[in-house]
Amino acid sequence: MKVYLRGAATTKFGELWNISPRTLVGNAVNDALTQSGLNSKDIQAIFVGNMLSGALGNQEHLGAFFAEELGMIVPAMRVEGACASGGLAMHAGVLAALSGSYENVLVVGVEKMTDYQPEEVASLLMGAGSEAEREAGATFPALYALIARAHMEKYGTTEEEMAAVSVKNHYHASLNSHAHFTSPVTIKKVLRSPVVASPLKLLDCSPISDGAAAVVISTVKPKSKKHVAIVASSVSTDTLGLSERHDLTTLQSAVRASSNAYEIAGIGPKDVDVAEVHDCFTIAEIIAMEDLGFFPRGIAGKSILEGETRIGKKLVVNISGGLKASGHPVGATGVKQIVETYQQLLGIAGPKQIQGARVGLTHNVGGSGATAVIHILALQS
Numbered sequence: 526m527k528v529y530l531r532g533a534a535t536t537k538f539g540e541l542w543n544i545s546p547r548t549l550v551g552n553a554v555n556d557a558l559t560q561s562g563l564n565s566k567d568i569q570a571i572f573v574g575n576m577l578s579g580a581l582g583n584q585e586h587l588g589a590f591f592a593e594e595l596g597m598i599v600p601a602m603r604v605e606g607a608c609a610s611g612g613l614a615m616h617a618g619v620l621a622a623l624s625g626s627y628e629n630v631l632v633v634g635v636e637k638m639t640d641y642q643p644e645e646v647a648s649l650l651m652g653a654g655s656e657a658e659r660e661a662g663a664t665f666p667a668l669y670a671l672i673a674r675a676h677m678e679k680y681g682t683t684e685e686e687m688a689a690v691s692v693k694n695h696y697h698a699s700l701n702s703h704a705h706f707t708s709p710v711t712i713k714k715v716l717r718s719p720v721v722a723s724p725l726k727l728l729d730c731s732p733i734s735d736g737a738a739a740v741v742i743s744t745v746k747p748k749s750k751k752h753v754a755i756v757a758s759s760v761s762t763d764t765l766g767l768s769e770r771h772d773l774t775t776l777q778s779a780v781r782a783s784s785n786a787y788e789i790a791g792i793g794p795k796d797v798d799v800a801e802v803h804d805c806f807t808i809a810e811i812i813a814m815e816d817l818g819f820f821p822r823g824i825a826g827k828s829i830l831e832g833e834t835r836i837g838k839k840l841v842v843n844i845s846g847g848l849k850a851s852g853h854p855v856g857a858t859g860v861k862q863i864v865e866t867y868q869q870l871l872g873i874a875g876p877k878q879i880q881g882a883r884v885g886l887t888h889n890v891g892g893s894g895a896t897a898v899i900h901i902l903a904l905q906s
């Protein structure tokens with residue numbers, strides 16, 4: 526697999542009430558293009574990751590919309606896979622480049638969510654779930670609360686271990702000026718925050734955010750001595766609804782996509798130095814650690830509580846602050862994970878830079894695990 530990252534950027538994530546999706550995308554693309562050394566005329570195709578622009582903003586047809594906005598009259602299309610829309614757009618862009626059809630491809634992720642009532646957003650997000658879950662009135666916090674209960678029952682996972690995910694990710698986000706939340710939190714503060722869907726509390730949940738991210742990928746090797754290649758891109762799916770699953774303590778889509786990605790890249794979990802994983806709720810990061818093979822089942826919560834995945838350790842997880850604290854504009858998240866990993870590998874991540882990372886992994890999940898997208902990036906020099 527020979528696809529290189531040439532440029533990557535995100536906007537700030539957060540409540541960006543006075544910035545339109547147009548401006549968000551324009552800013553992210555401008556920064557990514559500048560970094561790539563290419564200009565808009567060099568781009569031959571655009572893939573846009575987005576979930577809710579039609580339902581919330583009444584704007585569909587985002588491929589042509591952003592092609593026009595960016596002044597690029599090229600093949601352009603939107604890719605939708607709920608919260609994995611960004612990762613799926615990335616997968617589509619990588620495959621399009623690998624097919625030989627396009628040399629330089631732009632992948633964009635964008636979502637504008639905070640201009641609307643949270644109840645409306647929560648209800649539209651459930652479009653990613655099953656009909657039965659919607660009819661039962663479930664929301665994503667409620668579905669992940671069921672998953673958390675199952676994990677607590679099977680492995681003895683505690684609310685304190687889940688809170689430790691939030692504490693770590695809020696700390697990492699305090700080093701990230703583009704994050705939605707930049708204040709650290711304590712275990713006590715997480716445990717005392719209002720209950721959303723027991724056992725999940727406010728500080729166990731990712732927020733509703735606005736933001737955009739963009740990357741330029743190319744089959745042409747960058748001239749710089751140090752560069753980043755995408756060495757695996759893999760997607761798997763599972764049932765939309767939780768009731769059809771045999772085991773709620775794992776996302777089998779993530780297990781399948783990651784084992785396929787490791788095989789394509791010719792590496793294993795021990796080779797990964799930095800990972801951006803889909804912590805839409807704190808329990809999701811604990812399960813991701815186990816599904817990706819970083820820790821044996823039932824051990825990840827304790828290891829996170831002991832600080833094993835914080836900045837300074839061999840494997841650093843969610844150095845951006847993750848979805849929990851960096852924010853979760855759903856269509857942008859999967860692309861932002863690539864941006865963060867690229868910056869970490871190249872050594873251009875600023876105050877949150879980790880030392881010596883050569884291999885990075887991104888894990889982007891749609892719904893309660895019906896889609897999982899894994900990318901593996903490697904520094905080459």
Ligand code: COA
Pocket residue numbers: 608643647650665666706721727728730731732733805849853892893
């Ligand atoms: N983490 C930390 N703080 C949060 C937060 C979060 N997830 N969500 C909101 N806040 C803060 C706000 O900044 C605000 O602080 P302030 O009073 O200092 O300004 C306060 O909490 C209340 O915010 P509000 O917007 O009224 O929260 P809410 O109760 O409407 O929504 C959630 C909170 C958790 C229900 C909402 O963020 C949510 O639904 N998250 C999950 C989104 C989701 O399901 N995504 C898909 C995943 S699969």
